[in-house]
Amino acid sequence: MFELTKPQKEIQKAAKDFAKGEFDKELAYELEKNNEFPTSIWKKAAELGFIGIHFPEKYSGGEMGLFENSLIIEELCRNDPSIGVAVAQASFASECIEKFGSEELKASYLPRIAEGEILSGGAFSETQRGGDYKNIQTTAEKKGGQWVLNGRKTHVINGSQAEVYVVLCKTDQTSASIENNLSMILVDADSTGLSAEPYGKKLGENMVKTAVLTLDNVSVPENKLVGKEGKGYSQMLAFLDDSRIIAASMALGNALASFDRMLDYIKGREQFGKKLASFQVTQHKVADMATKIELSRLIIHKAAWLRDKKKSDSSLCSMAKMTAARTAMEVGAQTIQLYGGYGYMTEYEVERFYRDAKIIELRDGARDVQKDIVASAVIGKIK
């Protein structure tokens, strides 16, 4: 039960080898500095089947599960968290199309995403802080066979780079209940009235652009509705399960990226006549980090395994995201500390991993949001 199957081990090795062959420290530095997406690496990853591995084969997918996707993401991010995240999020929000879209929509978009032809983006939140999917003011009105959308979305991942966005919007202007007034609609980036304004430099993850999306009377055909009209919120929640497992996998890879390098460093660096790894306190720190990484991996695997068995546990997905992201932060901080002054220099990479880890922790709701979800599931309805 706790061992990977042979196909899973092969996928893991393939991803690891791919990253080893293609990812480059100097390239990562340049891309991050210039806010550039790793386009050629993304396309190669798609060619080798690493994008959309969890899509059905008829849509150019690998017919595997989110578990296998998680393994790939972990390995890519382990080699380089910034490049890994960019590649992992190339298909952001595509799970909405895969889970709920019509055959027509799936056939139209999923292959292009899996084959590395287009990036997808998610336009969900509207608040300054992000991570809030309840207070949606963006409207979509039916007018003559079209949906006409008006509104403003914040923190859109792949904003200004994606060719298609999944937009969470209000389709029932009369109902006040999010249980039936929200829908998901696909909007192509070249739609008239759609504009994207990138935020500029962030604390981390600068290979991925995030943007404000403004929709000004954007008109899309009715068949761009994803799933059921009015069921946007419950669809969003189901998507968030996947998204949180993916985020947790990115965080796990990030933690391992720091951890691997830290181990190498402390075995080589000497002060006071001995290797850093010889100091007891350092050893105990390593033990703490190794334990947290192990815990993170176990909870991610369970969440992904349940999801692939169609028994996705939202609370567990939140726990996984929260745990793995915090682990990446703690391992990242300790790694910089153990590197000493070098840890603060961009030349040594690890400071970038720590900055990237914070972005993951803030994404899709920081710890407080995840805790609300877990508490709600565990405590249940309070009479």
Added chain:
Amino acid sequence: MGILNYTEEHERFRQRLIDHIEKEIKPNAAKWEKDKIVPKEDWRKMGEKGFLSTAVAKEYGGPGLDFLYSVIVSEEMITSGQTGLAAGLHSDIIVPYIEAFGTEAIKKKFLPGCVSGDIITAVAMTEPAAGSDVASIETTAVEEGDEVIINGSKTFISNGINCDLVIVAAKDPGVESKHNALSLYLVEDGTPGFTRGRHLEKMGMYAQDTAELFFSDCRIPKENMLGEKGGGFIMLMQKLQQERLVSAISNVKAAEFLLEKAVEFCKTNEVDGKPLSKQQAVKFTLAELATETKLNRALLDQVIKGHMEGENIIAETMMIKYSSSEMANQLVDRLMDLFGEYGALESNHIAEHFRDLRITTIFAGTTEIMKTIIAQAMGL
């Protein structure tokens, strides 16, 4: 609650400095962060207004003010939006070596410039293979007639590019005992054999011109030695204490400053139709962070007082240095969660503080070294 005796004069000085920061520093902060250096002219402006080397005695051109003026400078500079004009480092960490250990001639030659800002200082201890283990430095200083010849390389040196004068820790290769081999020397910018290496690129503190320094058969007059030959280690141990205290002052102020900003944000930012600050978890987070900050402030003020009264407070100084740095990092991390994805945008400056604070658990003595010294002071 404050136990420090700030007088009206102190407060007038503080207000003058706040005004200077508003007019002369904040408007330039973004440019300095982008250029990764502060123009020397702006150091001179600080000096002209009497904000540098406030402790230097009147006979050497300084105002001869008490340590509380130094505290004020370190505190207010934290709010200046940039970290390059490292006034506290220059005035209260480096210049004290010159004033305490320089000959009369040296003091008269260099201290007035340190006060006016015409001389920006640096101190070069760290080397690629010797950080925490300062005693293991390899830079050599060999006496030859009237001169001392320095050879070696230093790294992570603050004010490395701008410095007009650098204190270099170097050892006599002929002395066997590590702790007796070290001496401190003054090297002026422009001395043949003294060159800059790379202007180092860092996670944060962008405006600070941290650099590598190289000494290749660099000849300086014998008179440029500070204190006794072989007394380097003792001088460092004496003066590093104030370095740690100055570092702690900045950390505690940074925490107080950020907490204030976070409270403002939480009161105005709404989630589900009501301000963030109405959520119980947010209230408790802010209460916890306020408590941690207050605890560190309390110990800090005690240590400042003890420091000014000449008490033996080695352990307490190490405690407040490491405690304030760890606390400030945890604080900015938790505050970042409150700001959410908005906080991660560099345009909002919380991210800048997040990046700037990460080094504070490492420089001026790592947390691990602080704990080692505390344990020693406990007789362990």
